[in-house]
Amino acid sequence: MGRKITLLDNTKKNLTKDEIEDRKAAERLAGDGFVEIQITAPxxxxxxxxxxYKRVVQDIQKLPLRNLDRAVLENYCLWYSIFKETSKKLNDEGMTIQEDGVSFEHPLVKTLEKATKNIKATASELGLTVDSRLRLYLPKKEKEKDDLFGKFG
Known part of the structure; x- marks a missing residue:
């Protein structure tokens, strides 16, 4: 597995003309004929x-995501709401609980950790991070077989 891909304008690597063309052409691959994602929240x-959902869906329309990906978007939004509600409760109640003079971690901390993990995973699947958007756009190249004749002509 190679390094993470950076934006074409931010890369310091000297790319070949073919690599530059591939990166520029990646956005054109988004028009795939599937039904576009639902704009209104379920x-x-x-x-x-x-x-x-309403906040994210406007920008997601620019990505090659379609209505087939709506379940992942709904999952992301659900975990986001769990994260927000849990954070609010922890701010009100505190991160620890006192029982018989002993401090324990609040059980909601584990819920917050799980929500954070799931938000990160679903956000990456949807292209809500820079790295995941680049992976969505760049076309996959087939590796040519290395053979002695090809190397030495």
């Missing part, structure tokens, strides 16, 4: 998840 989401 009714079954809670208010926080609906708000996050």
């Amino acid at each position: 009714n079954h989401l809670n208010p926080i998840a609906k708000q996050e």
Whole structure:
């Protein structure tokens, strides 16, 4: 596995003309004929998840995501709402609980950690991070077989 891909404008690597063309052409691959993602938030989401859906869906339309990916987006929004609600509760109640003079970590801390992990995973799948957007756009190249004749002509 190689290094993470950087934006074409930010790369310090000397790219070949073919590599530059591939990176420029990557966005054109988004038009694939599938139904575009639903703009309105689904009714079954809670208010926080609906708000996050509305915030994210406008920018997601620029990515090659389609209605087939809606379940992942809904999952992301649900975990975001869990994260936000849990954070609010922990701010109100504190990170530790006192029982019989002994301090324990609040059980919601584990919920917050799980929500954070799931947000990161689903955000990466959806292209909400720079690295994941680059992976979505760049075409995969087939490796040519290395043989002695090809190397030495």
